[in-house]
Amino acid sequence: MADVLAVLPLGKPLPPGLHGAETFERVALCRLPADACALVAGRDRETVIAKAKALGATLCDGPRRSAGDNVAFIGTGPGRWLVLSQESGLFTRLDKTFAPEASVFAQGGGLVVLEASGPALPAVLAKLVPLDLEKFALGDAATTTAAHINLTLWRHDENHWRFVVGRSFLAAFLRAFACAAAEYGLDWAG
Amino acid sequence: MLIPCPYCGARDAEEFSYRGDATPVRPDAAAPDAAEQFHDYVYLRDNPAGAFRELWYHSAGCRRWVEVERDTLTHAITATRFAAEGRRA
Numbered sequence A: 001m002a003d004v005l006a007v008l009p010l011g012k013p014l015p016p017g018l019h020g021a022e023t024f025e026r027v028a029l030c031r032l033p034a035d036a037c038a039l040v041a042g043r044d045r046e047t048v049i050a051k052a053k054a055l056g057a058t059l060c061d062g063p064r065r066s067a068g069d070n071v072a073f074i075g076t077g078p079g080r081w082l083v084l085s086q087e088s089g090l091f092t093r094l095d096k097t098f099a100p101e102a103s104v105f106a107q108g109g110g111l112v113v114l115e116a117s118g119p120a121l122p123a124v125l126a127k128l129v130p131l132d133l134e135k136f137a138l139g140d141a142a143t144t145t146a147a148h149i150n151l152t153l154w155r156h157d158e159n160h161w162r163f164v165v166g167r168s169f170l171a172a173f174l175r176a177f178a179c180a181a182a183e184y185g186l187d188w189a190g
Numbered sequence B: 001m002l003i004p005c006p007y008c009g010a011r012d013a014e015e016f017s018y019r020g021d022a023t024p025v026r027p028d029a030a031a032p033d034a035a036e037q038f039h040d041y042v043y044l045r046d047n048p049a050g051a052f053r054e055l056w057y058h059s060a061g062c063r064r065w066v067e068v069e070r071d072t073l074t075h076a077i078t079a080t081r082f083a084a085e086g087r088r089a
């Protein structure tokens, strides 16, 4: 483990496979294909929240995940959401729904979505992010920092947490994640 | 030190950037002693031991300016609000 990171160039992502200890508690990490946009409400936030109904979402203006029809809104700030979808054409769909009360910015090229699971995940996250994870209910989200890397994360369901990091920070984030998970083991799908 | 952000909840101070005193108000540029007043506004700050109203930027979180009422002796925080709300009040 230590050897892999010692010889791996800093800008190169962690190679797929098992890293660190091989325990039954180990953590699995994979990348999810998703398109991403930022949605920024103007002054009329109520209308933006009302219009989200058209996408099947009850939009929460807080650090929470609000799910809709093949779309998810993650609160990143007051009147601001990171919107993710597995479908193509997200930007057009959002712009049609929310203009002119909110602006949409395409982020898909700049962001990477990761999903982690495994028995040791809470212990790994405790080393990564400065958050009180015990207080996180399902769907709770946070925009914070891990090893000086800005990221947005949320508790997706009982066993899975998801992360959004800048694409150019992926190698550094994987390195930090692998170090935090080393004592339990990391199964990185690549 | 944990700072209760109005949006994010209690977060470590390392997520914030410190700006300082939240109380100075931009002087009237048309006033006859504007140069003097602007000098004070830009350069002069109190350094109180005790209750203080200050600005913190939640740079690694919701990226909002937060006005924090903090005791500089005990670090006890009694109130926080978005800076824009403080200006409106």
Ligand SMILES: [Zn+2]
Pocket (backbone or CB within 6 Å): B005, B006, B007, B008, B009, B058, B061, B062, B063, B064
């Ligand atoms: Zn915040």
